[in-house]
Amino acid sequence: MQGPWVEKYRPQTLDEVVGQDHIIPRLKRYVEEGNMPNLMFTGPAGVGKTTTALALAKEMLGEYWRQNFLELNASDARGIDTVRNDIKNFSRLKSVGAPFRIIFLDEVDNMTKDAQHALRREMEMYTKTSSFILSCNYSSKIIDPIQSRCAIFRFTPIKGSQIIKRLKIIAEAENVTATAGALESIVYFAEGDMRRAVNILQASSTIDNQITEESVHEVISKAKPQDVRKIINSALDGKFMEARDLLREVMVVQGTSGEDMITQIYREVSKMAMEGLLDQETYIDLIENIGKFDYRIREGSNPRIQLEALLTKFLLKGKES
């Protein structure tokens, strides 16, 4: 039982990690030296931060890595106190069967500044017994004292050719075939995110063992947030309340994230411009606004309120009434 392909084909060694060629050699040097500073992995989703951390821990800690490795998810609904207690209980004991212990904290940028300061103290307290690997999407959201205590590694989106190579390996092992067009489509939609690419591949394979561009498109169209075009059109038609209600339904009830929504809005607007439904000036004006609200969302605002505000920009662009 090996779970979904993303798990089954997760690289197990540093050598297997795809696409982070500027990072892996440096990490391997740590392994050779048998020592490492605190590390921070930053980069977008699905580029191998967690995979690299797991692989590094295995190679660094050897046979008993499980016992000496603590994985914590900072972003989930757990308070800093839980995190601190876990770290404390873990770091108090000396490592057994390994040179030291490793604590891996995921999505540190979603921790509040207070929690980050608390974390910083934990990092100082256990330097002798433990090393930290922190991972985040945006290093700018990490307080300076933590950044200065870590060696920072910037992970980049994985190149299309590298994703294709990996997908081919998986397809072969799973005895499915995929046309070149299918792989290209997956890569286009994945935007450098290996996890997304592998998931689309597997989802497509449930439609047909022979993966074609069509089956990939079917998956992609189902995987993207629904009703976005409808929301946009309602706003353009001047029916703001209708648009807002639908947006709230999609985000609150169906749980679509703000970042997914805004990406989809961007895509739909681009498509509408290409279809000639929006003139150039309106188009660029909307893009300017989409970018503005995207930025505010990433700044930590309430995504739903920001997207509602974005809808009013569509409202203004609609047919005069």
Next chain:
Amino acid sequence: MLWTEKYNPKNFDEVLGNAKAKDEIEDWINAWILGEHPKPLLLVGPPGTGKTTLAHLAAQEFADSIELNASDKRSYDILLRTIGEASATGSLFNQGLKLIILDEVDGIHGTDDRGGVRAISKIIKEGHHPLIMMANDPYSKRIKSLKTKCQVINIKKVHTNSIVALLKRICIKEGVDFEEHVLRTLAKQSKGDLRSAINDLEIMARGKKSITSADLEMISKKDDIHNIFDSVRTVLKSKNPQRIRDAMRVEADPAFILELITENVPREYEKKDEIEEAYEMISQADTYLGRAFQTRNYGYWKYTYDLMSLGVALSKDETYRKFTRYANSSVYTLLSKSRAKRDLRDRVADKIGEKTHSSRRVVREQFPCLEMMFQDNDLARELADYFNLDDAEVKLFRSRKIPKRKKAKPKKSSQKDTGNKVEKKESSAVVKREGKKEKEVKPQKSPKKTKSTTKKSKPSQNKDVKNLAKEKEASNEKNSTKKKPSNPEDKEKQVSLFSFK
């Protein structure tokens, strides 16, 4: 010594106003002294009107007194122990009556005070000792049962004129020159709360020779807490900065106020550009709110308040002369309606996240793909096992149950659930599909099997993962060999990905 203590009445005559209440209390005290056992007293009235003062004055007439107030924990046991002892010791001598004072009985609640009201009722029933209770809110549910057992005395607000007179007396005694209108303003602002009037006067006048109207500015008006919908109405209806700023003095979380203003902007404003401009203000207000939360620098809140009140108010060209029914945010109704759904989603995301080293957020983004994978019976079974999902949790991804593996107990599942019509239909559909699938898949079956066995025997790189999985999932190992048929029929059954309805 604080002036409120210094000028506290030393006897009933000095107490301002409430003449009738004073008489009733004095009668009550006399009854006790004469050996009667009248009902306990319940003094009800707004803060600062002299309830505690009256009780303390009453205490002087008894041999001893004990007092409990809101800051003491008042659970059943504690009340009975403290007061019970008092009752027992006091009853030896008739003249040794001990007065029990329970302040703020309407504040008895929560876990700390569990059973507090019950304990009071018990003490009343025994009735050995004089008991005076005080409460602010005459309509409090908590004291409803007490009211029937007590003699209720309403303590009224002190008249402004009486307050002015008292403030004058204090000024004279303290040697402070005053302008009459200043004292009058003070008295008015206090709204019948004598204690706050004296406190304000002390702040203005202590250690000074005189007070003028300039000193009044030091005293903030007693914060009138607005009803939140009144505030929303003011923001949307008014363009008067002073009134709007006042309206923001509500006791509510700024995120909540923002949500309510946001909800009602398009209900009040009719022009597109007004809505757009108001939303721009809302967006910025929200950005500062997020920033305040992230940096824990709540200084940013002031911008939030100004932008969402004044900013939104000034976004309209003219004020609308119409009646608008304001609504609570639909987000809250949506949230409560979808609660079960969201809980399920979180639970599933947690389980999957544990296996795939990801947070809820990351897992949720993969839900659409997972939903498609779950349409395939064999893969669904494998994934459900791997993630340890129960039937209810699997339902998040597929509408029908996963049929049991054919080899083990063929068709058992389809015979089992013949409960209602829908299920029957469904299961027969499953049988049909399975039949078809069998046909289509057969030629592929054998190479697949050999493939999976070769993979197993290979000293694979996945060994670690496998071991890992084994460690945790040793019990679930049964489903290791599996065919993975293509199943075009299943497409029809796929539900729209984001509808978890």
